[in-house]
Amino acid sequence: MGHVCVIGLGYIGLPTATLIANSGFKVYGMDPVARVVETVNRGEIHIVEPGLAAYVKKAVSSGNLHADVKPHEADVFILAVPTPFKEDKEPDLSFVESATREIAPFVKEGNLIILESTSPVGTTEKVQKWVLEERTDLVGKNLYFAHCPERVLPGKIVEELPHNDRIIGGIDAESTKKTVEFYGHFVTGALLSTDARTAEMAKLTENSFRDVNIAFANELSIICDKLGIDVWELIRLANRHPRVNILQPGPGVGGHCIAVDPWFIVDSAPHEARLIRVAREVNDNKPHIVMEKVYDAVRATVHPKVACLGLAFKPDIDDLRESPSLQIAEKLAAGSLDELLVVEPNVHELPASLADKKNVRLVSLEDAMQDANIVLLLVDHKEFKAMDRALLKGKTVIDTRGIFA
Numbered sequence: 001m002g003h004v005c006v007i008g009l010g011y012i013g014l015p016t017a018t019l020i021a022n023s024g025f026k027v028y029g030m031d032p033v034a035r036v037v038e039t040v041n042r043g044e045i046h047i048v049e050p051g052l053a054a055y056v057k058k059a060v061s062s063g064n065l066h067a068d069v070k071p072h073e074a075d076v077f078i079l080a081v082p083t084p085f086k087e088d089k090e091p092d093l094s095f096v097e098s099a100t101r102e103i104a105p106f107v108k109e110g111n112l113i114i115l116e117s118t119s120p121v122g123t124t125e126k127v128q129k130w131v132l133e134e135r136t137d138l139v140g141k142n143l144y145f146a147h148c149p150e151r152v153l154p155g156k157i158v159e160e161l162p163h164n165d166r167i168i169g170g171i172d173a174e175s176t177k178k179t180v181e182f183y184g185h186f187v188t189g190a191l192l193s194t195d196a197r198t199a200e201m202a203k204l205t206e207n208s209f210r211d212v213n214i215a216f217a218n219e220l221s222i223i224c225d226k227l228g229i230d231v232w233e234l235i236r237l238a239n240r241h242p243r244v245n246i247l248q249p250g251p252g253v254g255g256h257c258i259a260v261d262p263w264f265i266v267d268s269a270p271h272e273a274r275l276i277r278v279a280r281e282v283n284d285n286k287p288h289i290v291m292e293k294v295y296d297a298v299r300a301t302v303h304p305k306v307a308c309l310g311l312a313f314k315p316d317i318d319d320l321r322e323s324p325s326l327q328i329a330e331k332l333a334a335g336s337l338d339e340l341l342v343v344e345p346n347v348h349e350l351p352a353s354l355a356d357k358k359n360v361r362l363v364s365l366e367d368a369m370q371d372a373n374i375v376l377l378l379v380d381h382k383e384f385k386a387m388d389r390a391l392l393k394g395k396t397v398i399d400t401r402g403i404f405a
């Protein structure tokens with residue numbers, strides 16, 4: 001079977017490299033961080049993702065997965081590097097560009113180069129341009145380029161990766177065909193052919209669709225607060241209509257995808273993407289609305305003691321990155337509160353941004369319920385859903401996820 005080089009061993013690159021290795025390919029994983037490379041080569045993982053550890057161990061011990069800080073010659077190259085945005089919300093393609101220029105010396109005629117990173121429209125064409133700038137000797141030779149965006153849900157990556165349908169868009173028909181053939185070796189979901197620009201836009205569209213729909217729910221929650229209506233009951237009732245399916249309001253939108261990708265569309269079409277931009281603004285503003293509610297409660301309470309339930313960006317995971325709940329806890333900790341109790345069943349210690357604050361303590365749910373008189377529910381973790389509601393008696397409860405309703 002062929003050789004594959006996967007660039008970037010993060011949340012997408014590592015599971016992808018592992019899946020391909022466990023399907024019989026020889027895979028060279030490349031990551032610039034030496035610690036990541038050493039960890040993977042020991043058959044261990046540096047990220048938290050259910051089921052991934054055993055999967056990586058199997059791939060490494062079979063000899064099919066080996067990591068290095070440098071790329072390796074291969075038949076197929078997969079780019080799975082971050083695509084964040086800059087201060088002004090402009091896409092930052094510097095990781096894609098540097099990874100592309102780094103693999104260029106290893107590329108041979110007939111190779112297939114696949115971009116998996118979520119990217120603005122036109123990026124796959126740029127990858128082709130960057131390779132040919134580095135390798136003028138390959139101009140006019142057969143090289144294949146395609147975009148195949150990842151679509152897995154953090155927390156369910158190992159489960160979803162082989163089964164999800166994939167969108168595959170090449171820069172030409174031959175590139176699309178070769179990429180479909182390649183993914184057919186390890187993906188059982190449907191492989192849907194299109195062109196590179198449509199594939200890029202499809203991924204951005206999926207996450208923007210979710211963002212706009214969450215913004216709708218978040219805006220409803222703000223309107224309902226003003227009108228004295230229970231938004232959770234409202235949504236439950238409205239969703240009984242056969243063609244209505246409103247998502248759930250929350251303290252804001254976290255993670256590294258949904259809060260980022262819509263900006264790539266806004267950047268490409270700033271005058272046209274009006275709804276998509278406003279949705280982002282509504283969701284980004286939600287943590288501030290939650291903070292205002294907490295401050296109202298603090299002002300109305302003698303000796304206020306606030307307990308934050310949850311820091312993760314969504315339920316039952318330990319991922320605190322880009323989490324609106326963490327953002328809220330950090331702001332509260334920086335304020336004038338004497339004591340902020342934090343309950344996060346999925347971590348053993350506070351993140352650095354809270355650990356150095358004298359007024360913050362990571363406590364058990366029981367201790368928080370004992371001590372706090374203001375309870376701020378931020379994440380619908382299973383432990384909180386199962387909690388005895390009687391413990392909330394006499395406390396001011398701010399429930400951003402509607403689990404106590």
Ligand code: SAJ
Nearest residue numbers: 151152153154206207210247248250253254255257313314
């Ligand atoms: N959220 C709400 N209300 C909801 C649903 C979600 O407030 O009704 C919040 C969550 O609490 C979280 C944020 O939105 O803070 C995002 O969570 P998520 O579960 O919607 O999505 P992610 O970021 O974990 O993964 C998304 C997925 N995309 C879609 O569902 C369209 C996943 O399939 C993508 O692969 C992933 O982004 C990605 O990597 O792009």
